[in-house]
Amino acid sequence: MPKNPAPETPDVALSKLDSALLNILVKDGRASFADIARQLGISRAHARARVQALQSNGVIELFGAVINPEKLGKVISTFVDIKVAPAAMEQISQELADCKEVVSLYIMSDLQSLHVHALTDSYETFDAFVRRHIFNRPEILSVDCKTLMTRVKNRRGGARL
Template identity: 30%
Template sequence: MPARMTSESATFDRLDRQILHGLQLAPRVPFARLGAVLGVSEQTAARRYQRMRTLGIARVFGAVDHARLPGAATWMVRLTCRPGTAMPTAEALARRPDTSWVMVGAGGAELTTSIAAVAGQQGLLHHLPRAANVLSVSAHQILHRFAGRGEADWIAGDDRLDDNQRRELITPTEEVTINTDMSQEDQPLINALAHDGRASFAALADATGWTQRRAASRLNALTAAGFLRFDVDTSATALGFHAVAHLWFTVAPADLASVGARLADHQQLAWAAAVTGSANIVAVALSTDAAALYDYLTTEVAAIPEVRNCETVPVLTRVKQAVSLVDNGILRGPLA
């Protein structure tokens, strides 16, 4: 488990934000290259990242992109639980590999999670309504993501890498069509990358029992085929965002794309997507405090006349990020 942070150890500066932005753009980029782009040494870039990872502030991970799997879909699910059962339910959901972003809303009764489901299979979406501690279930399929493949935009703020730095960091690669499928044999590789998305080929070989050449070849093939993605998990609390809320927007279907495009430019949103249901856009807003959230709602959101309604659901506790379990606001990695 990561070390507990102190006010001294948790300092987070411009270079840290730029390192995280660089890793969001190129999660497995060598630290020598990242350091060169940022004007620091390889050792400094590596040391800064390892410090943030140890403290549970941020960590690179690899994960299956369920949207690319045949018949798969991702759902945002809102649960209302019996009094006193929301946290135990959230913790149980967080330990499942098919969930992410498990959060308990203010009041301790509502729980929101993201679930990966496959058509024709009786998975979690089928069983949740039958759970004794669940009073109601509202499931919303994610149709289109407007913002939030990575979280660096709100992490980095005004310290984001400029266009020249992005070009130096990201090497254009020739698009190739990879004919491959995922199999059960890939699971040890996926598990290892969930724990450390920057794991070396030697470490991946140890985790899988493969040769380094085979581990590298399989990682590259799954990534090129779109089955495997890399990103950065971050602790919003550790970065100073103490007012987190789900925003459920209702707009006319004709305005869905334009409103989504405007929301994608809002730095306060870590994630936004079009979903099924009467509230057809959901977003996650991060603010330093309640006053900042109020300012955002009454200025930038209020400036979008096509928004007919906005339900604001404050998050009391975040139990899981994309793959990382969260303990008192600190990332402690995925399940063993």
């Protein structure tokens, strides 16, 4: 069975209330049930029940913090597309996923490409990461690398990292 099966039909049909509630939580995951209730014009108990139902149904997977990487000195945000020999895909993807510089990693639909987002504090640190984990590996067939210049829009509700 694949780790990430193809998306299925949604298990839960969201009401307008649930969609509005989720929008509140995406903007502020620490919003209290009282704040949610006030914004939606419902009781605190109803807000709590809806959040708990959305958690039980797997719509809300977790609550987390959105970290500003620049405040942590991680100012170099680089996207690396790597073509890998199919026989080495599992090994290479796991090795890269275990690197502290890698904040997200995806196996793409062609089953030979990895899309990697790396965050480092300097170009020198990124260079050391690439030399250690990507260069001179015969199972890595090609690399395309681009550094972020300006973030225009980022995904709300997920890590900015």
